Amino acid sequence: MNKIRITEYLDIDLSNERWCCNRCNYELNSARDNYKKACLVTERNMAEVHPPMVEGEAFSFMPDSDYCRLIEFYCPSCGTMIENEYIPPGHPLTHEIELDIDVLKSRYAAAGDTAK
Amino acid sequence: MSRISYSRDEEVVQRMRPEPMTETEKNAQDQIDDVEFEIFKHKMHMIGLEGKETTMKLGASTAMRFGDVAFGIFTAQGDLSVCATGIYHHAVLGQIPLKYIVKHWVDEPSVGVSDGDSFFYNDPYYAGVHNADMGLAVPVFHEGRLICFIGAAVHTGECGGSEPGGTVTAAKSKYDEGMLIPPIKIGENYQLKEDLLNMFAAMNRDPRTMILDIKARLAATRIAQRRVLDVVEEKGADFVIGGLRKILSMTGEAARKKISQLNDGIYRQPRFLDTLGEDNGLLKIDVTVIKKGDKITLNLENSSPMLMDRPANSYYQGVVGLAMVYFCGWLFHDIPTNNGLLEAIDWKFPDGSFINAKGDVATSIAPLVQITFTHGMFQCGARMTYSTMPDRSVASWFSGFSIPTFGGLNQFGDPVADITPEINATGCGARVDMDGVDAAGAFFATMADCSDVETTESDRPLLYGFRNFFSGSYGHGKQRGGAGLGFSLIIHDTPFFMMGSHGGGSKFPTTQGLFGGYGLPSLFVRKVSGSNIKALMGNSDVSLPNRLSNVYDGSNPEEGKVSFANISSVVSPVRDGDTYSSYAGGGAGLGDALERDPISIMKDLINGLVSPWAVRNIYCVVYDEDSMRLDRIATEAARLEKRKARIASGIPYDKFVAEWEKQRPPAEILTYYGNYPNPGTKALEA
Numbered sequence: 048m049n050k051i052r053i054t055e056y057l058d059i060d061l062s063n064e065r066w067c068c069n070r071c072n073y074e075l076n077s078a079r080d081n082y083k084k085a086c087l088v089t090e091r092n093m094a095e096v097h098p099p100m101v102e103g104e105a106f107s108f109m110p111d112s113d114y115c116r117l118i119e120f121y122c123p124s125c126g127t128m129i130e131n132e133y134i135p136p137g138h139p140l141t142h143e144i145e146l147d148i149d150v151l152k153s154r155y156a157a158a159g160d161t162a163k
Numbered sequence: 164m165s166r167i168s169y170s171r172d173e174e175v176v177q178r179m180r181p182e183p184m185t186e187t188e189k190n191a192q193d194q195i196d197d198v199e200f201e202i203f204k205h206k207m208h209m210i211g212l213e214g215k216e217t218t219m220k221l222g223a224s225t226a227m228r229f230g231d232v233a234f235g236i237f238t239a240q241g242d243l244s245v246c247a248t249g250i251y252h253h254a255v256l257g258q259i260p261l262k263y264i265v266k267h268w269v270d271e272p273s274v275g276v277s278d279g280d281s282f283f284y285n286d287p288y289y290a291g292v293h294n295a296d297m298g299l300a301v302p303v304f305h306e307g308r309l310i311c312f313i314g315a316a317v318h319t320g321e322c323g324g325s326e327p328g329g330t331v332t333a334a335k336s337k338y339d340e341g342m343l344i345p346p347i348k349i350g351e352n353y354q355l356k357e358d359l360l361n362m363f364a365a366m367n368r369d370p371r372t373m374i375l376d377i378k379a380r381l382a383a384t385r386i387a388q389r390r391v392l393d394v395v396e397e398k399g400a401d402f403v404i405g406g407l408r409k410i411l412s413m414t415g416e417a418a419r420k421k422i423s424q425l426n427d428g429i430y431r432q433p434r435f436l437d438t439l440g441e442d443n444g445l446l447k448i449d450v451t452v453i454k455k456g457d458k459i460t461l462n463l464e465n466s467s468p469m470l471m472d473r474p475a476n477s478y479y480q481g482v483v484g485l486a487m488v489y490f491c492g493w494l495f496h497d498i499p500t501n502n503g504l505l506e507a508i509d510w511k512f513p514d515g516s517f518i519n520a521k522g523d524v525a526t527s528i529a530p531l532v533q534i535t536f537t538h539g540m541f542q543c544g545a546r547m548t549y550s551t552m553p554d555r556s557v558a559s560w561f562s563g564f565s566i567p568t569f570g571g572l573n574q575f576g577d578p579v580a581d582i583t584p585e586i587n588a589t590g591c592g593a594r595v596d597m598d599g600v601d602a603a604g605a606f607f608a609t610m611a612d613c614s615d616v617e618t619t620e621s622d623r624p625l626l627y628g629f630r631n632f633f634s635g636s637y638g639h640g641k642q643r644g645g646a647g648l649g650f651s652l653i654i655h656d657t658p659f660f661m662m663g664s665h666g667g668g669s670k671f672p673t674t675q676g677l678f679g680g681y682g683l684p685s686l687f688v689r690k691v692s693g694s695n696i697k698a699l700m701g702n703s704d705v706s707l708p709n710r711l712s713n714v715y716d717g718s719n720p721e722e723g724k725v726s727f728a729n730i731s732s733v734v735s736p737v738r739d740g741d742t743y744s745s746y747a748g749g750g751a752g753l754g755d756a757l758e759r760d761p762i763s764i765m766k767d768l769i770n771g772l773v774s775p776w777a778v779r780n781i782y783c784v785v786y787d788e789d790s791m792r793l794d795r796i797a798t799e800a801a802r803l804e805k806r807k808a809r810i811a812s813g814i815p816y817d818k819f820v821a822e823w824e825k826q827r828p829p830a831e832i833l834t835y836y837g838n839y840p841n842p843g844t845k846a847l848e849a
Contacts, residue, residue: 052549052553053426053549054549055549055595055641055678055754056678056754056755083816084816085816086816087810087813087815088813088814088816088820089809089812089814089819090819090823096681096781097684097685101715101727105727106728106729107727108684108685108686109684109685110670110671110672111437111671111685113670113832114437114443114670114671114832115435115437115672119679121809121810121813123810125806126805126806126807126810127757127758127806128757129678131679131681133435133672134435135435135445135828135840136826136827137825138433138839138840139824140820141431142431143431143432143542143543144428144430145428145430145431146426147427147428147455150427151426154426
């Protein structure tokens, strides 16, 4: 077993240094790159996730689209939402996990095996 | 010769980590047996806990009574060795005022540090958070030798600023913020100086609470002083000096060992704040956490510039303090809480940034700035720990504030100025293996409590219309965030009263989800002036809202002039019968909502903890509305359709980014942001 669990929905296969979907094993991209680059991406209509409950007011339960948008990242194979981001319009999407793959490999090599 | 320059001491605030070990400390701790040390450590912690409880029992302010208390035992050099608190930032900030006292007053003939003295401080430049956090410390002498200090830091909710309630939302500079007192001696020979207490009372809208809180801190420290001296009598002064230092040393070693178990890498979470003070605008804290070997470095370069005429600034030490709320409570939960933890943490703050305030700028809403950062720390921490310590990987608790502030006369005609305590009942973030706990507390004050409503009503001119779980307060997910509290306040029995609100997240939610879980909705204040609520209550109208969702579902019979306000609002006059409603946020969700167990969703629905709308639209659960019976097959089909729809609507990353990065927020909300998207602030080279 060469896969290391990294997050709820992401594994890294150390044998080929690839990100994989934990749910369907779909191979995403290089573990040295941003996994989001291999996801399908959507900007959600905020009202479909956070309905305002108050109509026509400057303040409601729905975030202000001038300030905040909701971006979702899906596994292209099984459609699992791997991650989402609340982010201002146009702000670069976040490269949130950049692991030192060489250290990771040496750590698990030293441990003698990997864990799923 | 005096070493005071009548200006801020920029050197002492850099000394957050433990001082170099003295020969005495080294020799003393080398003599301590391991078993004796364990007994000593436990004894000191019990003394600290007793001090914390005593402070709470004797205090008067809302926060003190309900646990916003840090009680500590410091080394003779001022490092905080033992700390009883859930307010973990004080565990790494409390040492700064003590080091100031050691540096400036021990050898100063006009002040000095002697047996029976007591010192007070609340300038956030030294205490680190905001000036509502006030501290008192006493030295402990044995046979003329300084052994240690004991201190209590507690939030007292009124500071004499230009607005009541400890927060000056419209502050333009620090001179609007009221009392900003560097460490001063307020007592000698076991007596407080009445002339100084009289001065504090004169500077404060709520003198009764101010003075009672000072005396509560002092009484608790004196009890702890006796307990420590009992140990000194039994074990010897060197044993206690060495033991306190040994706790600090082992803490740093344990923290480094724990960090070394995590995967090396870089973890990022840019954070956005929508609040400048009384107005909205966008600010950025660029949180980058670098984990390498046994060290973690926080790099906060590229955060927005300092605000010259708004209070959304923080001193750097306050941000480091709030980082330790994450570390103490989550990653290092099994390691003592003291500033020895900082041996494992490094930091890089940009010069000229709003998270590294200098000069006379206002910092009155610094706590909001700091917890905006902390949310980024939680997100990075969750991603950093999932692989090797999954039980430590949690979604964030509510990471904003939603705090009613008030000032005026209470039902007995006495002046009051403070906050109400709902912020101590926010929801936990979801965990990998369970939902977040409902109304659990505050992530920065995990031992605090939100008080019974009757207790708050007893000396504040307020009635609660309701206060209970709000189904719209938390983030959805495979594991949902814990619910926060929705509440309604009715102004009652007062000739003069003002209310405002402290918080953020009316435009950009403060709390994001994790691993595909959702964050929180935005939050705001609903006000009704000239409300008919008391007439409806007098008629026992059963349709009155009994939870926040009823206020918005069309069933609310309340009438009056309704307005919706920013959660960050300056106090304004209110009249008897006016109402104010809002919510303290819940926790963030973790994981894809389509994976949530439908049975759990139905239980939440029956218990009013999730809305029918969310059940259908977020969780894609199908059920019979009359029988409340779950249709498993239809639910599985609906969820499969949702996944297919995601795949059909999703766009490849590069194509999405090409269109996405053409967008930009309106210029008027970027006035204080700096360059967009990267503000461009940098750390000064050492």
